[in-house]
Amino acid sequence: MTALSLGEVEALALKAARGAGLDWGLAEEAAFATRWLVELGIDGLALLAAHLGGLAAEPKATLAVSARQWHSPDALTLCPIVLGAALSDHFDLPEGAAFGVTQATDVAYPTLVLPFLANAGARSGVIVTVEWGETQVLLSDGSLLALAGAEGLLATCAPDIRVTAKPKWLAATGNQRPAVSASTVDTLNRLAFRTYVPASDQSRRDAGTVETDSQ
Amino acid sequence: MIPDADTMAFRRPPDQVMHLARLGSAHPTRLSFLRVLLRRMQAAHWTFDRPVWEIDAKGTGRAVYRANGPDRSYSLVAFAHDLPDDMRSDRVIATAWDATFALFDGTPTAADLDRLAANVPLQEAGRIAPSELVLSRANRSVRLFAHVVERLATGQQPERAEIEAVGYLMRTTAVYGSGKFGAADRAAIADRLELRAPFQAEMLSVWLTRRFSVDLAEHMAVAQGGASAVPLDKALRRRLGVGNSTGLGLAPFLIRHPILLNNWIMAREEAFARVRAQPQAEAQALAGFQAALEDAMANAQSWVSDHPVQLAKLVDLRADLARIAAAGVPAGAHPWDRLWHWAEASLSFEGQEALVSIMLEPHGGLVDDLADGMDAEEAKAFALDGAQTVASFRTGLIRRYGWALETDYDAPPNVARFWYVSAEKLEPRMGERCQDAGVELELPIGIGRITAALDRTLADWPQDQPLAHFLLAHPEHRFMARRVQQSARFPYMEIRDNLLAADMLPIDILRCKLACFGASHFDPRSDRWVRISLFQGLPFPDDLLAEVTS
Numbered sequence: 001m002t003a004l005s006l007g008e009v010e011a012l013a014l015k016a017a018r019g020a021g022l023d024w025g026l027a028e029e030a031a032f033a034t035r036w037l038v039e040l041g042i043d044g045l046a047l048l049a050a051h052l053g054g055l056a057a058e059p060k061a062t063l064a065v066s067a068r069q070w071h072s073p074d075a076l077t078l079c080p081i082v083l084g085a086a087l088s089d090h091f092d093l094p095e096g097a098a099f100g101v102t103q104a105t106d107v108a109y110p111t112l113v114l115p116f117l118a119n120a121g122a123r124s125g126v127i128v129t130v131e132w133g134e135t136q137v138l139l140s141d142g143s144l145l146a147l148a149g150a151e152g153l154l155a156t157c158a159p160d161i162r163v164t165a166k167p168k169w170l171a172a173t174g175n176q177r178p179a180v181s182a183s184t185v186d187t188l189n190r191l192a193f194r195t196y197v198p199a200s201d202q203s204r205r206d207a208g209t210v211e212t213d214s215q
Numbered sequence: 216m217i218p219d220a221d222t223m224a225f226r227r228p229p230d231q232v233m234h235l236a237r238l239g240s241a242h243p244t245r246l247s248f249l250r251v252l253l254r255r256m257q258a259a260h261w262t263f264d265r266p267v268w269e270i271d272a273k274g275t276g277r278a279v280y281r282a283n284g285p286d287r288s289y290s291l292v293a294f295a296h297d298l299p300d301d302m303r304s305d306r307v308i309a310t311a312w313d314a315t316f317a318l319f320d321g322t323p324t325a326a327d328l329d330r331l332a333a334n335v336p337l338q339e340a341g342r343i344a345p346s347e348l349v350l351s352r353a354n355r356s357v358r359l360f361a362h363v364v365e366r367l368a369t370g371q372q373p374e375r376a377e378i379e380a381v382g383y384l385m386r387t388t389a390v391y392g393s394g395k396f397g398a399a400d401r402a403a404i405a406d407r408l409e410l411r412a413p414f415q416a417e418m419l420s421v422w423l424t425r426r427f428s429v430d431l432a433e434h435m436a437v438a439q440g441g442a443s444a445v446p447l448d449k450a451l452r453r454r455l456g457v458g459n460s461t462g463l464g465l466a467p468f469l470i471r472h473p474i475l476l477n478n479w480i481m482a483r484e485e486a487f488a489r490v491r492a493q494p495q496a497e498a499q500a501l502a503g504f505q506a507a508l509e510d511a512m513a514n515a516q517s518w519v520s521d522h523p524v525q526l527a528k529l530v531d532l533r534a535d536l537a538r539i540a541a542a543g544v545p546a547g548a549h550p551w552d553r554l555w556h557w558a559e560a561s562l563s564f565e566g567q568e569a570l571v572s573i574m575l576e577p578h579g580g581l582v583d584d585l586a587d588g589m590d591a592e593e594a595k596a597f598a599l600d601g602a603q604t605v606a607s608f609r610t611g612l613i614r615r616y617g618w619a620l621e622t623d624y625d626a627p628p629n630v631a632r633f634w635y636v637s638a639e640k641l642e643p644r645m646g647e648r649c650q651d652a653g654v655e656l657e658l659p660i661g662i663g664r665i666t667a668a669l670d671r672t673l674a675d676w677p678q679d680q681p682l683a684h685f686l687l688a689h690p691e692h693r694f695m696a697r698r699v700q701q702s703a704r705f706p707y708m709e710i711r712d713n714l715l716a717a718d719m720l721p722i723d724i725l726r727c728k729l730a731c732f733g734a735s736h737f738d739p740r741s742d743r744w745v746r747i748s749l750f751q752g753l754p755f756p757d758d759l760l761a762e763v764t765s
Contacts (some may be wrong), residue, residue: 002342003344003397004393004397005345005395005397005398005399005400006402007393007394007395007396007401008394008397010394022692023691023693023694024659024693024694025690025691025692025693025694025696025697026690028597028693028694028697029693032594032597055526056497058521063687082690084687085599085686085690085693086683086687087689088598088599088601089599089682090601090603090681090687091601091685092601092602093601093602093681093683098710119598120598123598140630166220174274178248
């Protein structure tokens, strides 16, 4: 294993993406996305390598959108770099995620799409939720805020990606409260209970609660 | 950086500044990176020591030079080697050097030194860690090094003429920073005050290398001459810089980092505008101007080159400096601005750009703060604005890239060259389009031609549509579309010439960059590589505190 600097990650990703046939501007996007993931401790280089390895062998999918549904008219798998750049470019347009729930079908290495949506969301001042399969990712301020279903980050393909953008205040106060299982709450509550002192008659008297209000 | 409103009228526009003929005549200024470094270290009372000196009589071994600032220390770890003459090459493809270096973040332990000893001498073939900021190597000037050692060993000082003719005991052949070969990323150190300006770690490394080169020569003189050996006279010592040999590899950097280029040039141009905007010339500034002019004249005299292009430029420069001295600073209102207008009409680009540097020199209080704006947060300007309409985008393109649209890129002389990365040590090179292999792997350096292609495609696209639609259909134009949008905020980011033309001189790009670093004595060895000197005439660590460099 080699520990690469972020500069090396970026340079390697740029050249490899170009070598795999992406245009220069998209190769730059691939470098940006890979660095973004690596900075969060996600092995973006491995994802990019796997994706680019496949890319060289497959025909290039064209990307089309109608009613915020992104797809390939030739029914090919979508390149996450091409899709990510397009989702970013279109973010604040009527066909973009800022205007409503956006979906994409058959996306290779969906994790590589996250950096684009994180940045686009930050520019628009919204929190972006990206979901595929059991994976749910919350993106805020250009970074990853919360993640459920981490194993899905390694997915080689997502049949369907769903992107939702919400204003920060709405996301923070309403729908985005963490869903916690009852057993988790129970476990934590039992531990928390250890910080409480058991009640006694004396303690009750000292608290002024021996007699009820009605007496 | 937002320019001051009251200096706007005195700004040189990008169309005047960003052409190779002028950029290739750039001179170092007080905003050059090595000057910024020395000023900061002096102002913050940095101290310097040499905790390790394990060099034998043959001049091989290791040494550590430490710079101690108010918050942190940095150590140059030097390895001196015994290099056979037939292996001494300045090309990046070399595999052995007289000396190799790493700039360590802090004070290295013995274990660090052993780790570095196993990697630094290998340079690109080794691996360094986030605790290192810079990796570099240097070769001796065989002739001058031998002369200095021989003289000092016998109790004599070297000939001043010999020192002036070469100008350095060692020349670096590569200085790598910013995450290269495992070194610390720029992002990891960019918030340190002392490293915020561009290339400060690299400059510190080279400056300490200069001290090492003198120590090594004095050490070998003692080894040869014993008790009769003498140290190098300090006045002579000051005439020694560090040489640097720079090839094509540096040129694509400026094209790949347009926001950095903008910030460097814009800082200088804003500084120059501030000086021109001065209603009067203060007596102190006039005296400082005179001193800087005399320094420039002495510098032009000691500037040696064999290259016909540079020889002609040196003739111009010397004549122009004499004319500036004869003309003097005009009396009356806005004297600096009037001096500039006279120069614009009377002097060559060499003379004009030398005057820019001379005029900035006595105005430190007015311009030095601009050094704080020379770094760049490139990531913040990376994303494209897909919502911009094609019409609005194209208006900006035509306004800011008109220069690119005038050229006929079907004419062979206008696309004679192409830039590529050689598989041999991954070195950027330039080929001849009609005869060399590899055109299909061309780097996007010919910005003019790429822009013209983008403009042609845009012309046929519905103008009221958002750019996002255009880019979805034309991903091949994404690279240039990003630059066009960036250029709205970074007016000095593009070199406004055709970098593919048969008559383009890559050394002009190199000189532009090297002048920003603070290099002097540009000596082209061909149309594509140049030797320069760094720190020549500037203080050594032991005289920094005693002197005023600003």
